[in-house]
Amino acid sequence: MKDTQEFFERNPAPSPEFLKTPFPMAPKEEDGGEIACCGPPAGPRSGANEKPGYLVWPFVEEFVQTPAGDTPRVRTRLSLLDRFLAAGARLGIARNSHKVAPGLYTLGLPGPESPVLVTANYKLSFDAVRSSMEGRSAWLLVVDTRGINVWCAAGKGSFSADEVTRQVVRTRLDLAVSHRTLILPQLSAPGVAARKVRRATGFTVQWGPIRAGDLPRYLDQGNKADPAMRQVSFTLGERVVLLPVEISMVLKPVALVILAGFLVSGIGHGGYSLAAAWHRGWVFATGILLAILAGAAVTPLALPRLPFTAFSAKGAVVGAVMGATYALYVSGGWMAGWALVLLMAAFSSYLAMNFTGATPFTSGSGVEKEMRRAIPFQTLAVLGGAVAWIAGGFV
Amino acid sequence: MKDFRYLSGVASLRVDEEKCVGCGDCLEVCPHGVLKVEKGKATAVDHDACMECGACAKNCPAGAISLTPGVGCAAYIIQTWLKGRGGVSCC
Known part of the structure; x- marks a missing residue:
């Protein structure tokens, strides 16, 4: 009550004279009360189903x-x-x-x-x-x-x-x-x-x-x-719409892999070289991004056309082929070439294997069986690839 | 869907012929046409097409169908290896 009293003391009611002066933007009677002074005409009054705090969906x-x-x-x-x-x-x-x-x-x-x-x-x-x-x-x-x-x-x-x-x-x-x-x-x-x-x-x-x-x-x-x-069904169209989410989900861990790639790329003959880190780092980063494309886009899209039943094998094939092509294109030495093939095959294989979760036909038991076989190979390929990439700085 | 076949001989789907009452409810919910009713009993005529979704088992009034339902998602399976099946809800 005290608050209310104070409010009215601070904000006295407008004088009767003031209330008689029309609001300058109000529609005037002589104009038929229709004309809005500026902007588009106002919309209809709010409906009974519009409630404070809620937003009615436009649908x-x-x-x-x-x-x-x-x-x-x-x-x-x-x-x-x-x-x-x-x-x-x-x-x-x-x-x-x-x-x-x-x-x-x-x-x-x-x-x-x-x-x-x-x-x-x-x-x-x-x-x-x-x-x-x-x-x-x-x-x-x-x-x-x-x-x-x-x-x-x-x-x-x-x-x-x-x-x-x-x-x-x-x-x-x-x-x-x-x-x-x-x-x-x-x-x-x-x-x-x-x-x-x-x-x-x-x-x-x-x-x-x-x-x-x-x-x-x-x-x-x-x-x-x-x-x-x-x-x-699992048509091409039904597969295409899944790809962006598949790719967006791996971007964070991949960023860490690429960062590590830049760091180790500087190791070589004369100790640590920032120029080498920059130059070889980009070759590495592009390779990893291509591997994502291989495992999370090319493999899902070409799924029924690829050899093998296991997704990890399909992804490894695509990753290895793209890795070999890329290695020949950048021609950074045979050791670095092998590193790219191994790393790209491994990453692509893992991502392809993870795509099983987005398909409507792979059973949990099947995926588990496939993973028990594939993960040791993927791990070996990553380790071998990493060693070969670092060794590539010395060749 | 004939273009898409996954590993064979792995699906955990089992129909208990003793318990099966032959109602055919399982046929209707299967998204892969795995089951058929033959001589009044449900049988898996395309066992390898089973993706273990569990729709048939959930809707079997006689409790005649058993399987290990699971999502075929690598990240999920790795978590179940690390934490056990109870500890993971999803991937």
Whole structure:
């Protein structure tokens, strides 16, 4: 109370004369009250669903009243902002912040008979579903997978029967629809036991297609998937989009390797030479960057065309070929040449082996077996390469 | 997907024919068409295509399918070697 009194003492109310003078920028009655003095005309009044502290996503077209409460109706066409954010996610920028709020959304104007599609709250998953549903009406139930995509969330256990149940109950989905069916993405099945969802909610799970793009056909066929919709694919396009993240994840450790390369490159005949460190260091750094390209880009892209089944072997072949070509090109002596071949083969082999984690067909048991065989060779090649590179300074 | 085959004879997928009730739920969730129901029992007709995602085991009402689910990711596996399976959540 004392604070309030002080406030009014310090800020006396404006005099009645002052209040009568019109605000100079206010629309004047003689102009019809329409004219804004400067800038573009003001937008409409804030909607009832704009709340302090919240930002309404631009993909929300409007809020519609449904038996389950006010529900955001989302656009089915992706905007420039959506594409910009998607590019960021693909490049590995703020990878863990591409989330949408879990809960119930609508696509088009669904009624009590409309299907309920379920997806993860990773924005790219959410975008994939809504953009495939142009001109259709459905309910979209977004599960709190902690901002992780469907497949990875199912593997980690955050796309689970419990999480699906939580959203079904929380959103009062039972009020919105008269049927009792949920369409879940097939790739959530590693995390979701369908029978547990039915027991907990009364909703029966139907497994939708793997790819959101197949949803219209799946729905048109009366919720029936073709065999092709049930099988994962790994096309060139699906591999290309994975590369930036693969590369961005290794940049930090690689920077350390390159730094070490510059340091040891100065060792030679007459003790330590800064000129040699600079000159040979660049040859080394370029070689390592080429090895990243070999293991994290060329190998994934050419995957089905490369010899061998083991990824480490595929990567070693690409790394060794690129290493040999590069060594001949820079012609820094035979010892340094061998060093480049060994180091580039080893790095490329490791990165290719790590790419198994991004593919939809390698089993954990298989990767573990491959690693037990490959890591000793990779280690030997790195050690041999490092020794040869330092020795190259003396030859 | 026929262009992509990984190491053969390693997948840990096992179907217990005694327990299997032949419902076929596992066929529907498998992303590689590994399983078929033959004579009322699920069998792995393309065992080497199994990537151990665990969808079939999770959705088997009879608990007839066992496997070691895991991500085929090198960084993760190295961590499990160092810290044991319980100590690592992801890579």
